[in-house]
Amino acid sequence: xxxxxxxxxxxxxxxxxxxxxxxxxxxxxEERFPALSVVSRCIPDQPEGIYDDATEAKAVPKILExxxxxxxxxxxxxxxxxxxxxxxxxxxxxxxxxxxxxxxxAAASLALSYGTRVATLGITEGTPSVMKRIxxxxxxxxxxPTGVKTTLDLMKPEGKQRVFDxxxxxxxxxxxxxxxxxxxxxxxxxxxxELERETGIPVIDPVLAxxxxxxxxxxx
Amino acid sequence: xxxxxxxxxxxxxxxxxxxxxxxxxxxxxEERFPALSVVSRCIPDQPEGIYDDATEAKAVPKILExxxxxxxxxxxxxxxxxxxxxxxxxxxxxxxxxxxxxxxxAAASLALSYGTRVATLGITEGTPSVMKRIxxxxxxxxxxPTGVKTTLDLMKPEGKQRVFDxxxxxxxxxxxxxxxxxxxxxxxxxxxxELERETGIPVIDPVLAxxxxxxxxxxx
Numbered sequence: 001x002x003x004x005x006x007x008x009x010x011x012x013x014x015x016x017x018x019x020x021x022x023x024x025x026x027x028x029x030e031e032r033f034p035a036l037s038v039v040s041r042c043i044p045d046q047p048e049g050i051y052d053d054a055t056e057a058k059a060v061p062k063i064l065e066x067x068x069x070x071x072x073x074x075x076x077x078x079x080x081x082x083x084x085x086x087x088x089x090x091x092x093x094x095x096x097x098x099x100x101x102x103x104x105x106a107a108a109s110l111a112l113s114y115g116t117r118v119a120t121l122g123i124t125e126g127t128p129s130v131m132k133r134i135x136x137x138x139x140x141x142x143x144x145p146t147g148v149k150t151t152l153d154l155m156k157p158e159g160k161q162r163v164f165d166x167x168x169x170x171x172x173x174x175x176x177x178x179x180x181x182x183x184x185x186x187x188x189x190x191x192x193x194e195l196e197r198e199t200g201i202p203v204i205d206p207v208l209a210x211x212x213x214x215x216x217x218x219x220x
Numbered sequence: 221x222x223x224x225x226x227x228x229x230x231x232x233x234x235x236x237x238x239x240x241x242x243x244x245x246x247x248x249x250e251e252r253f254p255a256l257s258v259v260s261r262c263i264p265d266q267p268e269g270i271y272d273d274a275t276e277a278k279a280v281p282k283i284l285e286x287x288x289x290x291x292x293x294x295x296x297x298x299x300x301x302x303x304x305x306x307x308x309x310x311x312x313x314x315x316x317x318x319x320x321x322x323x324x325x326a327a328a329s330l331a332l333s334y335g336t337r338v339a340t341l342g343i344t345e346g347t348p349s350v351m352k353r354i355x356x357x358x359x360x361x362x363x364x365p366t367g368v369k370t371t372l373d374l375m376k377p378e379g380k381q382r383v384f385d386x387x388x389x390x391x392x393x394x395x396x397x398x399x400x401x402x403x404x405x406x407x408x409x410x411x412x413x414e415l416e417r418e419t420g421i422p423v424i425d426p427v428l429a430x431x432x433x434x435x436x437x438x439x440x
Binding site: 101110115 | 310313319321325326328329330331332333334335336353354356357358397412413422424425428429432433436437440
């Protein structure tokens with residue numbers, strides 16, 4: 001590990017006007033990994049973020065452009081795409097020479113190091129396909145809270161309550177050993193720790209997971 | 221994270237008489253994660269370790285007994301089984317209430333957070349089944365150095381040279397993005413960093429990977 005901090009880029013897939021909210025995922029990572037300095041950027045014109053195939057398709061070209069800029073013009077040493085669907089991650093890996101970590105694959109991967117029965121809890125219908133592919137036969141349950149459509153719904157008080165109710169039922173139904181949160185909006189509302197206390201099993205925050213994997217590959 | 225160190229157990233699946241060698245994997249983890257204090261123990265009567273199905277079957281009951289003791293009698297907060305085959309890991313998870321991390325699943329899992337094309341390099345014929353299961357369709361290549369049968373062979377000078385030759389050919393043949401080392405004897409000879417310099421792609425050390433994952437689950 002070098003002496004200075006590693007400067008990494010983090011791509012938000014929601015166009016937040018509020019800089020505080022836009023920087024929140026980066027701050028979570030900086031607090032946990034003081035060796036990383038995070039430059040956060042939002043993609044333009046997507047105020048509700050990614051919550052289905054159409055919104056994902058719309059976001060990908062913007063993610064590729066932003067990611068390439070962050071590496072080529074700003075010299076950042078790694079990229080995080082802060083979305084559990086890993087939009088653009090595979091293509092960015094072909095475009096830039098630095099590690100590209102997706103929040104969805106990071107959370108799914110870390111879950112597999114903990115146990116063979118993994119459940120996911122997100123906001124989309126079904127687990128994001130990248131997480132499904134990584135978890136394979138180890139995916140034993142999946143759930144989304146009713147009445148939550150976009151990441152913005154999670155930020156309302158009833159959104160958080162619904163996450164709790166859904167999570168309890170998921171653990172009971174699936175007998176999972178570990179939960180991988182399948183939406184980085186869950187990181188925005190900081191719910192992983194509380195869900196762990198509630199369920200008694202590890203609940204993986206996808207933003208922290210992506211920070212952890214980035215840190216691993218930069219500092220090994 | 222608490223203020224004190226987390227005391228964890230590490231099970232060596234080779235019966236080393238030399239305490240320095242027995243403690244080496246634990247030391248690698250302690251150097252990298254000062255928050256972890258590692259108690260290393262060897263299973264008895266297995267001087268050549270695990271290198272095929274028969275030696276794995278022989279080791280598993282000893283691993284289960286040792287792991288249970290480390291948690292129940294010595295109060296350790298997590299267990300690492302320092303073998304890429306994850307022998308006994310699943311069963312230990314049912315027996316003890318603390319995180320149980322296997323070096324093989326940890327290395328395979330972390331590889332998946334980095335890329336979709338993963339190759340393994342070990343000493344057994346074929347990738348250990350736990351790594352194969354986790355990597356699924358992302359496993360694009362596997363290799364073992366010729367003339368290396370047990371972890372002890374790796375520790376000879378010609379063993380290391382053969383690892384290098386095999387690794388170069390593996391990267392060329394498989395076009396992998398990342399290599400997960402599939403034998404913790406590779407950690408003993410500290411070869412991951414050198415292989416990275418040689419190949420230009422990340423090479424995951426399974427002992428460090430297990431340390432990373434243990435640290436993640438204890439300190440999230």
